Amino acid sequence: PPVITTEGDAVHFHLPAETRHALAEMALRGGATMFMVVHAAVAALLSRLGAGTDVPIGTPVAGRPDEALAGLVGFFVNTVVLRTDTGGDPTFTELLDRVRQSDLAAFDHAGAPFDQVVQAVAPIRSPAWHPLFQVMIAYHPAARPLDPLGGVTALQEEVDTGTAKFDLAVAVSEEGDGAIEYRTDLFTRGTAEKIAASLADLLGRVARDPDTRLSRLSVDPIEHPAWEPLPTAPRPPGAAGIEARLCELFADVLGIPRPRPDESFFELGGHSLLAGKLINRVRTEFAVQLPIMTLFEAPTATALAERVTSPHRAGHGLDVLLPIRTGGDGAPLFCVHPLFGLAWCFSGLAGLLDSPVYGLQARGLNRPAALPGSLDEMAADYLAAVRTVQPAGPYRLLGWSFGGVVAHAMAARLREEGEQVGLLAMLDSYPLLPGEEPETGDDEQDALRFLLRLAGHAARGPLDRRGVVRYLRAAGGVPAELEEPTISAMIDTAINAERLIQTDRHPHFDGDLLFFTAGVDKSGSELDPSRWRPYVGGAIEDHTIDCEHHELADPEPLARIARVLKERLR
Template sequence: IEPGEIESALVVHPSVAQAAVVVREDRPGDKRLVAYVVGEADADTLHAHCAERLAEYLVPSAFVVLPELPLTANGKLDRRALPAPQAGGATGRAPRTPAEEVLCGLFADILGVPAVSVDDDFFRLGGHSLLATRLVGRVRSALATELSLRDFFQCPTVARLAEHIAGGAGTAPRPRLAVAPRSDEHLPLSAAQRRLWFLDQMEGPSATYNIPLAVTLTGAVDPELLRQALGDVLARHEVLRTSYPVHDGEPRQYIVPPDEVTVPLTTADVTEDELPDRIGEEAAHLFDLAAELPLHAALLRLAPERSVLVLVVHHIASDGWSTTPLMRDLTAACNARAEGTAPSWEPLPVQYADYALWQRDLLAEQEETQLDHWRTALAGLPAESTLPPDRARPAVASYRGSTHTVHCPSGTHQALTALAGESGATLFMVVQAATVALLSRSGAGTDVPVGSLVAGRTDEALEDLVGFFVNTLVLRTDAGGDPTFRDLLDRVRETDLAAWTHQDLPFDRLVEALNPERSAARHPLFQVMLTLAEAAEPAPALPGVRAETGRPGMGTAKFDLTVNFYEHRDRAGRPSGLDIVLEYATDLYDPATIETAADRLTRVLDAVITDPDVRVADIELLTRDQRRALLTDYNDTAVRLPEGVLHELFAAQAARTPDAPALVCGEHELSYRALDRASDAFARRLAGLGVVPGTAVGLFLDRSPEYVVAVLGVLKAGGAYVPLDARQPRERLAFILADTGATLLVTDRDAPAEGLTPLPPPDVPALLAEAPAEPFRALVHPDQLAYVMYTSGSSGTPKGVANTHRNVVELALDPWWGAGERHRRVLAYSPPAFDSSTYELWVPL
């Protein structure tokens, strides 16, 4: 960062006489750009002025107006004399009412800043939708007012929000979450837990819903101390010592008393080579939800001062947001046990069972209101909208998966964050719009639903609790009408704000109410999931030990495609890069397809930060090489094919591979030599019955070796074969025979053969016995008819489609068929009178 660039931008403002920009660190690790100006402008004006001229990361987070800049005796800027910015950033007004005072305190606490003024913008100070969700709960508790996330986007400062509340905004607050009376035999599961329990019952135990953490520990670790600390954490969080047996036909929570808990920690010595597989084994632990605690731990020792702690929690007891309180509590417990005492933490205000009871009552009151929104928002939702797969979807999803990762540099991350800020959106909304643009451009259509997770911690009492609170929302975006990216982002913003306002309805209740077409092959309502999270994983701070947390790969995929964005930040908290991790179902996609999709997603991101007003349809998804391959290389299909007619080319193949199998039917096999000789003999028989070049011969036979012999025989005699379909009425068959002028009908059944010479199907053994050494050949030109097939006649009279030898040869000898030894053996399954039988017969022969 070059402060001079920022100072130059400031002094061009007519109200600024002088400017100085410095980096301050008034709190350890909290580095901020602060601008000091001499002039009349206020902070909001200066912020807007800089935002128009500078990249987002160059816009100061605070502006301090001074009568003059302090100077040293040498006339240089006296940096030590510059005052710290007030109220967390901008020079703003102090709170004037009790409501503003409360809100200022809540803003500062949530944002982690010393203080804020009534004019500070929540989102400019680093706020985002997850923090805003926490703020909703805090405001509910402090001011007895129920606000929505939309309220915070529309009123991002304390002054505007307080005015909004004073004007009667906000609904009556929901019931506060508190400790609830319990009946130990009738503790219900939460709605989200019931869904996972049902999946476990239907599919059996699976690692699909495991949440594994691998904590690399450098330093001496006492397994017994770790066991005691884990026991403390289990005692603190009831959900970690809860099983889910069935009582009177319904699953119930059974909470094991703390003094009866056996800490599920195993220890083992492993080598470096064994470690990856062992971590994978531990991460794939199968939980018995009816009898087993939902936490599994293993300490894998590589050396006296190097080990890996694998913690696996079933999703029924935890979620991604639970990792922070889990690690924080494990840290406190380890530190206390290292000093020989039990941890002395503040009691949790509620436990997960209290939440389950509270949620049940809340849904009974609000479910229909929330359902009304979702019924409207998701009316007519497509049954499937996904990245086009490489192969057909299996009848039952296996949940096998893999991942592919790409990285976006800090410049891209900062520019995306700036785009979100200037658009009144969040970074999540920006990457959602980019993902929708990619899916729509890739063939998913213009009605694109994606899944999204919300923390579900809408009450202040849940902030420090481990548990499964996350809910899944369906975010539906209309990508139609040739929008610009900014238009698409506006649509996404409106959709998301409405969805977040109605986030309490559990996903399984939504599915039950909407009742979409169910399939074990795909996820209901959406098939693509989108997430945004911090890249840094919380790690326990153990005494004398350095810890680093990672997530081991599971080899699973819950959805067709999950697009995960992970944010990296520098020490000052600024955006410093994005990892995009695509988790995909290997049932559907090849690695190359996902690699291409990831590359194109980064191209979308680069395009929209360069020009947010670019039309989505105009975003260049292809590299130069890909464009050349599609437009030039793939269309370079000119190839010189052999001149000739079908039966002559077949005879040439028979001469090259006389003993190779040409036809297989059940247990019977016919070689190229035998097929060539039998068809020669049949051609002589046809010629003896008057078949000459141009004669149409009807074939009323099923798929069989005899049919193929007859086809070759007709062609060798110079005729054109006319296959008939036994499913068609006699009148239509008679019309086809008359329309083609056929004089001969080869058949093994009753047929409308009036005026035609009937001939039984070829007797292959007899034909081979009478076949002379010399082949039979009539003079046939490549442009002579090979066959005539008729349309179904659904729009009127059936029409004959005539194809020449040249037409069929060009189809059969297309180089694509033979690439990589493909299409050498083909199942003949089409009716002979259907045009796809042409491929099935002539390409492999």
């Protein structure tokens, strides 16, 4: 709904005594509280239902954290946002420890007024959702009988108000009674009942086996309502004219006949280089400042026209999962980013393949996030994103440069979990061989030089990160479209990637590998797809592409790669 409503309802569940006792013992062993156990369970459930691995949840707090308030009369209540990291497929015990640490840190600042926190974070605001979280949790101690009031017996009675303040509000009591309050314009009662049952089942499962990994926690799948046609909404004045002009710009930039308004720029043959050209034309034509990522978020003339008239809407251009082509035949192809974390380079595949295409991008490009500590942690995080689109295999994976190393780790993990891998493909990706010593050097300086080179600039002498970031933003091209924190996060991603390649062990994948070698400037090089032989059990098929490593996503090399992929994806 475009505006939050307060119409709601509630469903109830109950935790048996043996489950409550086991959960309490788990909390005691981990130095946690039952509130933290419930928090961890709700975060795990939301993550498994598709909320991602960065799950913010709100909770009410009351008290007087400031001694200056001790003498005042009144009910001092506040809201605290608890940010939960479920990435890396932790066990529930490990997740509970993360929750314990983050909750304690958050409660240390429980006196910070919620409205001031919102102002400091400055999120994209909308009347359709709460600014920092949409799910509230609470844990209630055992209720005490009310004292008689002047000889009158007092009882507590729960009243159904038919309202809901949040999308979901989960409350669990010490006696095991649980309730989920939900907004009826977002959830049906059947869906809310499934969520409640899944939470109760999840708590029962981790009570029996606290070391269960999140990926092994089964949840009742939420059925999405069937699509139904809606009445055509009136269009804002001038929208049709903007849409028509955008179709003309699509045709001009792509060199094709005028497309339909619902056709994707990338499926029509566009790629990341042409995306910059089109966005520059849009800026000039409509006098609006749109970043290049807008085209990845709104790739049709219809969607882009809405951004032209409302340029400050939030998008997904820097999210971990980047939709490049959502329609098509067969299972999706998931493309893992190269060294600096962006997957925009794969946009050209949208017009070259018949299958859906999604990019996988480094976490932390759009908001601060912890860097993965291992290839396996990164693989688990990306697979969680993949499963929001494709819950079961066979999976199709492609990676370029460092992304090939990650795609290989993802494939190996999938096979360990009993899943099928239909395709593992790499674009000029190479591992360290067993016993091979990594090169040593200044990782940050190497990353800065490589980033400048990719942007078409040479560098000599020591480099300063802030200076490089500001230079790139002023020099034009894709880096100029990004904010300074995003470029800095890309540099951190590259440094961490080099560390993982040098220090982490590559797993073994028992399937085949489809490899594309960048053939230019390989004379005398020891880089060869056979380096993967210790880590790949099946056949290694190599196709040489006549280009340099950094040119593999250029239109002509990518077209040759796509012809081979298209045959394999049938």
